[in-house]
Amino acid sequence: MNAQSTLAGEIRQNIVTDRWVIYTPERANRPGQVRERRTRAAYLPDHDAGCPFCAGNEEMLPSIVFELAADSDGLWHTRIVPNKYPVLTSETDVAGTNRGIHLVTTNYGRHEIIIESPFHNRDLPVMAHEEIEAVVETYARRHSELYGMDESIQSVLIFRNHGEQAGTSIRHPHSQVVASGIVPEFVARRERIAEGYFQQNHRCILCDVVDLEQMDRARVIYENASFLLFVPFAAEVPFELWIAPTRHSPDFGLISRLEKEHFALALQDALQILHDRLDDPDYNCLIHSYSRQHSIVPYLHWYLQIRPHLIPPSGFEIGSGMQVNSSLPEHDAEVLRQEV
Amino acid sequence: MNAQSTLAGEIRQNIVTDRWVIYTPERANRPGQVRERRTRAAYLPDHDAGCPFCAGNEEMLPSIVFELAADSDGLWHTRIVPNKYPVLTSETDVAGTNRGIHLVTTNYGRHEIIIESPFHNRDLPVMAHEEIEAVVETYARRHSELYGMDESIQSVLIFRNHGEQAGTSIRHPHSQVVASGIVPEFVARRERIAEGYFQQNHRCILCDVVDLEQMDRARVIYENASFLLFVPFAAEVPFELWIAPTRHSPDFGLISRLEKEHFALALQDALQILHDRLDDPDYNCLIHSYSRQHSIVPYLHWYLQIRPHLIPPSGFEIGSGMQVNSSLPEHDAEVLRQEV
Incomplete structure (x- = not known):
């Protein structure tokens, strides 16, 4: 019995998000439906002279907010830097006034990058145990710190975009943190x-x-x-x-x-x-x-x-x-x- | 004065959809942010032997639901055919029973394709006046017909996916109609x-x-x-x-x-x-x-x-x-x- 065909044609609700999803397993057979693969990270060099997130290229960064040092070799494990193109910013110049029937508000918040490794090609799946623990440690620490340092922050979102279809243009392993003044x-x-x-x-x-x-x-x-x-x-x-x-x-x-x-x-x-x-x-x-x-x-x-x-x-x-x-x-x- | 920079950093509400949108004009300067261009439709042939939507390839279609004939030359303007890979279907085999805490329902409805032209490369922007009016006529007619022919239909959505990033794999100009048993x-x-x-x-x-x-x-x-x-x-x-x-x-x-x-x-x-x-x-x-x-x-x-x-x-x-x-x-x- 083929589970794909016997269960075809149902709509399920995700009870956590309240969203409904239509299942159409037979559509998987449509031609040309899967996106082209990206170049694998494994084929990248471990250092890229033009990459602002690589070790040694610090002059390309606006500043370094935080650094988690490695235990043994003295290099850093992770770094937090400001996002050069923030979706939210504490330097906002918009008054929260409405225009006619339209509502407008300010975009107060912080948007940071977590650089996950000094190496350009050391993506999470190939990291050593202590390296990926350093990433998780950085996530958790910054999540708490952002609430602690600014009482206006109402919500903190940590996310990782991997690949061009997911909205990233920089290959070097990194995550992002957005702390918002609204929920x-x-x-x-x-x-x-x-x-x-x-x-x-x-x-x-x-x-x-x-x-x-x-x-x-x-x-x-x-x-x-x-x-x-x-x-x-x-x-x-x-x-x-x-x-x-x-x-x-x-x-x-x-x-x-x-x-x-x-x-x-x-x-x-x-x-x-x-x-x-x-x-x-x-x-x-x-x-x-x-x-x-x-x-x-x-x-x-x-x-x-x-x-x-x-x-x-x-x-x-x-x-x-x-x-x-x-x-x-x-x-x-x-x-x-x-x-x- | 540059409108892009003076209005940077605002969040607007779309009052029709209730969605909030964050404006970050400076992010437009990020590298690699615009998708690659697709091959222009103008360079396509007017007939493709492998395309089920081209005139003369009727044996590749499951059936023809409707045809709007052209006035002068006897060829058709538009055609409606069933979607071979429907997201909703009247031939559903799922009972609307829930599983544990999860809600499940059936996917009752119809999913059709509106072929907008007999020609593979006659996309809407280059159509003659009477051709694009035939497309609009077909949209409006089918929108009413689907409500009229089936009392279970609660909602009709007409849409057009243009290009691979928009979810289509067939270049021949076409739209789609989904009539749903739910809202x-x-x-x-x-x-x-x-x-x-x-x-x-x-x-x-x-x-x-x-x-x-x-x-x-x-x-x-x-x-x-x-x-x-x-x-x-x-x-x-x-x-x-x-x-x-x-x-x-x-x-x-x-x-x-x-x-x-x-x-x-x-x-x-x-x-x-x-x-x-x-x-x-x-x-x-x-x-x-x-x-x-x-x-x-x-x-x-x-x-x-x-x-x-x-x-x-x-x-x-x-x-x-x-x-x-x-x-x-x-x-x-x-x-x-x-x-x-």
Whole structure:
């Protein structure tokens, strides 16, 4: 029995995001649907004279906000620098006045780059253990620091764009942090949904999702002592992955020392599996943590999402607000489990 | 004075969709941000032996649902055929049962292709007057027919994907129609917003937008007796365009004979301007009409949206639900007006 064909033609709701996804496995057979592969990072040099993120090219950086030193060889592990082209900035010159019927507000916030390695080609899947732990340490530290240093910051988003289709033009391994003076729509929405679920069921929505996936196994790729790696029940795109802590926790910044180790392992394994199985696809990777006022509530639960870019969005998705996914989550999980 | 720099750093709300857009004009200077150009349609042959949409290749089509005959030479103007890879289908085999905490529903509906010309390379910008009017006639006719023939249809979406980045793999000029058994999220949202605005202001929200744009002129590209072509105040992407009827009308299917002529002109001009000024960009084009139960209300108003794909979305947009646009609407309008 072929799971792809027997389950064809269903629409699933992602209960965490409230989004509906249409499954059309037969569309995977359409011609020319998968994007061209990018040049693999492994073929890049370890140093690029024109890259501002490479060690030794510090004069190309506006400044260095933070540096995590390596233990042994004296080189740095990670660096944080200001984004030269910020989406939000504390140096804003716009008054929050409206124009006619239109609402306008200011873009207060901070936008920084986390350089993940001194080496141009040392991407997360090929990092040594201590290197990827340094990246996770930098994520967690900056997540807490940004809330701590500025009371106007309402929400912190850490994300990683890998490849041109995912919106990046710089190959050197890096992530980004955006700290916002407002709670962005998608964060507010997940908070609303989770709160409503808790009021009805007296349970955390993502704790329930994790429990269900652990019992069902159909979409689980991998599990360690602190994290579950799975394809969500209503994945929006082929091979979408979530990494969720099995312990209830709304705030990524409160990740424990042991959880950091386990998270580094899970993140590296997830990206390694995608790299090997899908030939280094472009992807966006995001940590969905919660806004300032919700860091200790019983109903929110942070998670990491990896969203590969294998098929471009179409007019139907833009017009309907629903995603069309040509690949069933159970099928994707089966394919990816073969790499574990 | 440079409008791009003086207005940098603002967040605008699109009052029709309730979405917030961050403007960062200085990001337009980032390296490698514009996608590679596609091969222009003008260099394609007028007939492709392997293309199922070309005249003479009928044996490659599953069936022909409808054909609009040309007046003079006996050839057809447009054809409607079933989509071989439908996102929705009336032959569904899924029961609408839920699985554990997860909601599942069926994907009832129809998904058709509108072949816009017998010729492989006769794209909308280069069509003769009567040819583009035939396309608009086919849109309007099918929009009404689909509601009429099936009482379960709640919503009809007509859209056009142009180029690979917009999700199409077939170059032959075509549009698509999806008729859904449900009201998709984005349609329901616009209906909710427009109803709320009407209750507060006793006015149609899009009538107010059209009035304001006509007075302000800063974002207007072009206007004819029935339609306004403009960059919306909170455009989500660079060079987004809207074409709105100046007469209040919720239902695209009720477009008058004269309006069809004027709409054909406005649509062709809009696509021509984009083609010439931006070197034939990939885009999605969508007609936002309203769901079955809302076709005669005083608060809804159909419009056409053209969304070019010049810059790929990034992790911040996916995680926040907010768009980042590196180009101000007033700037885009100024650039495009030079082609009129």
